[in-house]
Amino acid sequence: MQAYHDYGLWFIIIFGVVTIPFLLFIAAPYGRHMRQGWGPDMSARLGWIIMEAPSPLGFAYVWYTYGGLDAGVAGWALCLLWQVHYIYRSFIYPFRLRGAGKRSAVLTVVMAIIFNLVNGPINAYAIASLASHLTDPWLTDPRFILGLVIFGVGFAINHQSDAILRNLRKPGESGYKIPHGGLFKWVTSPNYFGEIVEWTGFAIAACTPAAAAFAFFTAANLIPRARSHHHWYLDKFPDYPTSRRSVIPGIL
Numbered sequence: 001m002q003a004y005h006d007y008g009l010w011f012i013i014i015f016g017v018v019t020i021p022f023l024l025f026i027a028a029p030y031g032r033h034m035r036q037g038w039g040p041d042m043s044a045r046l047g048w049i050i051m052e053a054p055s056p057l058g059f060a061y062v063w064y065t066y067g068g069l070d071a072g073v074a075g076w077a078l079c080l081l082w083q084v085h086y087i088y089r090s091f092i093y094p095f096r097l098r099g100a101g102k103r104s105a106v107l108t109v110v111m112a113i114i115f116n117l118v119n120g121p122i123n124a125y126a127i128a129s130l131a132s133h134l135t136d137p138w139l140t141d142p143r144f145i146l147g148l149v150i151f152g153v154g155f156a157i158n159h160q161s162d163a164i165l166r167n168l169r170k171p172g173e174s175g176y177k178i179p180h181g182g183l184f185k186w187v188t189s190p191n192y193f194g195e196i197v198e199w200t201g202f203a204i205a206a207c208t209p210a211a212a213a214f215a216f217f218t219a220a221n222l223i224p225r226a227r228s229h230h231h232w233y234l235d236k237f238p239d240y241p242t243s244r245r246s247v248i249p250g251i252l
């Protein structure tokens with residue numbers, strides 16, 4: 001498992017580095033950017049379940065197998081945050097999606113499965129087996145407390161923004177409208193902003209290379225996609241608010 005962790009860490013970092021230029025020019029084929037020419041497609045809802053599920057399941061397996069059961073309170077708290085996020089994303093979020101009959105490219109789903117088969121397990125292993133600092137004194141360390149607060153803020157922003165997007169459609173609808181409310185006042189993709197904040201907070205609270213690599217990858221993946229969303233809105237809606245940035249309020 002040590003080798004899987006070490007190679008996996010490099011895989012996440014290199015994947016993130018390669019992702020930035022790639023996604024700046026080519027939007028990943030799912031959601032509004034779904035299009036022909038990327039091979040077979042599949043139900044978007046099923047795609048979400050099978051691409052995200054390896055993360056909580058892989059995390060749980062490695063947690064159980066490599067010492068997680070003996071972790072202290074700080075380790076268990078991080079395990080809980082991971083599982084709350086990913087159990088929701090894998091098994092609840094897909095059933096709340098609106099957008100009748102939406103499809104995703106199988107290629108996108110396969111790449112996400114591979115990513116999650118690495119990311120979940122190496123993060124579990126890092127916390128359960130490698131992080132000797134995650135003992136009781138860590139509970140009062142400013143990095144742990146600040147990280148948890150940042151994670152909570154990001155989680156709230158992500159969920160609020162996803163709820164605003166979900167409620168733009170009535171059941172059975174699949175079109176697009178201009179979202180308003182919450183952080184949409186400042187950015188096009190506050191759900192992505194929340195996700196980036198969330199995993200940055202997790203990385204600060206965990207202080208493991210695996211968590212830092214995942215926070216980096218999340219930003220590398222979602223900042224270019226938010227730019228694609230932003231340009232898409234500007235093309236489709238002549239009255240789209242030009243004061244909005246793509247993803248980071250006031251900055252980007």
Ligand SMILES: NC(=O)c1ccc[n+]([C@@H]2O[C@H](COP(=O)([O-])OP(=O)(O)OC[C@H]3O[C@@H](n4cnc5c(N)ncnc54)[C@H](OP(=O)(O)O)[C@@H]3O)[C@@H](O)[C@H]2O)c1
Nearest residue numbers: 031032097099102165166168175176177191192195218221
């Ligand atoms: N950690 C990571 O690297 C990572 C990667 C990807 C996603 N995520 C998270 O997963 C969640 C979903 O991601 P996503 O890429 O699908 O987000 P998204 O493009 O913002 O779409 C979210 C949902 O809202 C719908 N929607 C978006 N804009 C809309 C509009 N203007 N009018 C009506 N409906 C609209 C989408 O429908 P359509 O699908 O029909 O467009 C989709 O069902 C987010 O919380 C994101 O942060 C995380």
